[in-house]
Amino acid sequence: MLSNTLLMALREIQRNVLRSGLTVLGIIIGVAAVIVIVTLGAGTTRQVGSEISKMGSNMITLVPGGDMRMGGASGAAPPFLAADVEALRRELVGVSAIAPYAQRMDQVIVGNENRRVNIVGTVAEISVVRNWKVTDGRLFTLSEERSGKAVCIIGATIRKEMMAGMEPLGATVRVGKLSCEVIGVLEPKGQAMFGGDQDATVVLPIRTYQRRIVGNDRIAQILISGADSADLSDLKLQITQVMRERRNIAAGERSNFSVIDMTEVAGVMQTTIGVMTTFLSAIAGVSLLVGGIGIMNIMLVSVTERTREIGIRLAIGATEREVMLQFLVEAAMLSAGGGLLGITLGLIGAASIAPAINVPFVFQTSTVVQAFLFSAAVGVIFGFMPARRAARLNPIEALRHE
Amino acid sequence: MSKQGSASALMAEQSPGPLVAFENVSKIYGKGDAEVRALNGVNLQINAGEFVAVMGPSGSGKSTAMNILGCLDKPTSGRYLFKGVDVGGLASDQLAMLRRHFLGFVFQGFNLLARTTALENLELPLIYQRIEKARRRAMALEALETVGLADRADHTPAELSGGQQQRVAIARAIVTKPSLLLADEPTGNLDSARSHEIMQLLTRLNRERGLTVVLVTHEDDIAAYAGRRLDFRDGRIVRETRNTGKPSHAQ
Numbered sequence: 104m105l106s107n108t109l110l111m112a113l114r115e116i117q118r119n120v121l122r123s124g125l126t127v128l129g130i131i132i133g134v135a136a137v138i139v140i141v142t143l144g145a146g147t148t149r150q151v152g153s154e155i156s157k158m159g160s161n162m163i164t165l166v167p168g169g170d171m172r173m174g175g176a177s178g179a180a181p182p183f184l185a186a187d188v189e190a191l192r193r194e195l196v197g198v199s200a201i202a203p204y205a206q207r208m209d210q211v212i213v214g215n216e217n218r219r220v221n222i223v224g225t226v227a228e229i230s231v232v233r234n235w236k237v238t239d240g241r242l243f244t245l246s247e248e249r250s251g252k253a254v255c256i257i258g259a260t261i262r263k264e265m266m267a268g269m270e271p272l273g274a275t276v277r278v279g280k281l282s283c284e285v286i287g288v289l290e291p292k293g294q295a296m297f298g299g300d301q302d303a304t305v306v307l308p309i310r311t312y313q314r315r316i317v318g319n320d321r322i323a324q325i326l327i328s329g330a331d332s333a334d335l336s337d338l339k340l341q342i343t344q345v346m347r348e349r350r351n352i353a354a355g356e357r358s359n360f361s362v363i364d365m366t367e368v369a370g371v372m373q374t375t376i377g378v379m380t381t382f383l384s385a386i387a388g389v390s391l392l393v394g395g396i397g398i399m400n401i402m403l404v405s406v407t408e409r410t411r412e413i414g415i416r417l418a419i420g421a422t423e424r425e426v427m428l429q430f431l432v433e434a435a436m437l438s439a440g441g442g443l444l445g446i447t448l449g450l451i452g453a454a455s456i457a458p459a460i461n462v463p464f465v466f467q468t469s470t471v472v473q474a475f476l477f478s479a480a481v482g483v484i485f486g487f488m489p490a491r492r493a494a495r496l497n498p499i500e501a502l503r504h505e
Numbered sequence: 506m507s508k509q510g511s512a513s514a515l516m517a518e519q520s521p522g523p524l525v526a527f528e529n530v531s532k533i534y535g536k537g538d539a540e541v542r543a544l545n546g547v548n549l550q551i552n553a554g555e556f557v558a559v560m561g562p563s564g565s566g567k568s569t570a571m572n573i574l575g576c577l578d579k580p581t582s583g584r585y586l587f588k589g590v591d592v593g594g595l596a597s598d599q600l601a602m603l604r605r606h607f608l609g610f611v612f613q614g615f616n617l618l619a620r621t622t623a624l625e626n627l628e629l630p631l632i633y634q635r636i637e638k639a640r641r642r643a644m645a646l647e648a649l650e651t652v653g654l655a656d657r658a659d660h661t662p663a664e665l666s667g668g669q670q671q672r673v674a675i676a677r678a679i680v681t682k683p684s685l686l687l688a689d690e691p692t693g694n695l696d697s698a699r700s701h702e703i704m705q706l707l708t709r710l711n712r713e714r715g716l717t718v719v720l721v722t723h724e725d726d727i728a729a730y731a732g733r734r735l736d737f738r739d740g741r742i743v744r745e746t747r748n749t750g751k752p753s754h755a756q
């Protein structure tokens with residue numbers, strides 16, 4: 104009987120393809136919008152996650168200026184110095200690597216090639232803190248770092264686009280006014296989600312960078328990587344204590360530096376994306392509600408139009424429940440069909456938008472299943488009233504209906 | 506399924522009495538001043554295998570009586586016994602089962618499903634009887650053959666003449682092999698020649714299959730096909746005539 108009911112419903116929908124299509128348009132649009140939003144939201148969340156993990160796990164960043172989240176001014180805040188790095192190295196427990204870090208855009212010249220790229224000053228330990236890998240050559244040695252030797256490690260883009268056909272190792276690269284020898288090439292890291300090419304970079308020992316590029320002894324950031332077993336919040340506390348002591352900041356006074364936990368930042372970002380996704384989905388979901396009302400409207404019209412048919416069915420022995428089921432199945436089929444169509448359109452839409460905004464396309468089975476079930480439920484809920492009306496018709500009057 | 510079983514069980518024991526009986530049946534529509542006594546204390550017995558014509562002026566209660574006989578309506582007072590069972594005590598689902606298994610309807614306006622082929626129209630009552638597809642098809646084709654329209658199986662009502670539509674409607678009413686066929690002015694929309702074709706078909710079904718037929722008509726020559734004639738007036742049976750020329754096929 105159920106298969107017959109399904110067949111009957113299908114035939115009825117086919118009989119009025121155009122009307123059926125228009126009826127479920129709201130559902131189609133609503134479901135498609137939800138799918139696009141949720142899919143892109145999931146893609147963005149994953150993107151943020153992978154960006155953060157690319158930066159290195161367990162990473163804490165120490166930057167000048169008060170708590171950024173509290174809007175502390177960073178302009179007047181004192182910068183870090185090499186002595187701060189040494190102090191942290193001495194005092195902190197549960198740390199796997201510490202790297203001072205500074206950067207700025209500057210001219211790089213290789214032969215005839217000339218380009219403004221990101222110049223970074225740091226130490227070899229950066230490879231631990233930020234997961235940087237050297238594919239050719241090597242990292243800085245301790246003595247190179249101490250003496251501020253003119254050596255550099257180049258990003259993959261520099262090698263590919265400025266040193267085509269050249270053996271990079273041992274070659275000379277001009278950074279600003281400094282000529283330095285290439286001792287290594289970094290593994291490509293790809294496009295950043297915000298901002299440009301991460302591989303268009305030249306890395307110098309921090310001392311070389313300070314003396315020969317910027318001409319001061321400031322350190323913009325100190326990057327600290329916790330040991331695998333380390334408790335990051337405890338580490339943050341240690342860092343805060345060491346720095347406050349070094350700077351003689353009295354109890355109750357605000358710090359003039361900030362300790363930022365990147366996984367925490369990632370978490371906040373992902374939560375924000377999640378909230379945004381939910382909010383936008385809810386707005387799109389309203390369209391589903393409107394779609395449901397559209398279905399109810401058409402089903403009511405259909406019941407009136409088919410009053411005589413209902414009378415015939417009752418006369419030849421259909422029970423009220425069977426008539427009701429017939430109309431319910433019809434409504435559910437309409438909206439579930441609209442849901443399927445919406446899901447398809449939504450996935451196609453998400454798949455074509457995702458590359459354009461540089462976000463991975465993340466197919467989520469659970470979202471698709473939920474969207475489908477929800478649209479079917481809309482049909483059942485909004486089809487209920489018309490179906491009950493059909494089932495409660497008086498057969499004699501229904502048969503007489505013109 | 507169980508409900509069907511119980512409906513069949515309900516009617517299983519063949520009572521020796523009449524197929525249907527009205528005991529002092531009244532039907533009142535409306536209340537107070539607007540009250541209409543469509544039926545007023547009707548007593549009536551119809552045996553299995555009879556062919557009965559119901560006549561009477563407009564508004565005399567013929568259709569009301571047919572609706573009650575067809576379990577589409579219940580009497581306001583009095584008892585309606587179908588195979589000895591008081592229909593007044595049955596729930597709406599049980600009445601649906603009675604209609605499904607024991608009753609066939611033919612209407613003045615044919616009442617076939619539009620945009621649905623003759624064959625599919627015939628299959629509809631069988632679908633409700635949960636008869637599986639292959640057998641359903643065979644039964645429907647056989648019924649179409651009985652009414653001489655096997656070659657129109659794939660035609661929709663719009664593609665059939667009035668007489669043909671009414672023959673399809675009769676086929677639909679008998680495809681379930683009912684005990685009682687109720688026809689309310691089945692020839693009302695047909696010309697004389699077509700009307701007589703329909704009456705010959707009903708007579709044949711009555712004779713060959715022992716199908717009990719109750720038919721409402723305004724025409725004497727149509728009523729003449731029946732074995733017994735009941736005249737209604739103001740909600741009562743005022744005359745009952747046996748047709749000696751065409752004897753009733755009641756035992």
Ligand SMILES: Nc1ncnc2c1ncn2[C@@H]1O[C@H](COP(=O)(O)OP(=O)(O)OP(=O)(O)O)[C@@H](O)[C@H]1O
Pocket residue numbers: 534535541542543561562563564565566567568569570
């Ligand atoms: N649903 C109803 N509500 C109120 N009055 C009704 C209803 N159905 C029938 N009646 C009244 O009951 C009486 C009998 O009606 P019925 O339809 O049985 O007459 P009929 O003999 O079939 O007439 P006709 O030959 O015109 O078909 C009429 O007076 C009619 O107006």
Ligand SMILES: [Mg+2]
Pocket residue numbers: 567568569689
């Ligand atoms: Mg009538």
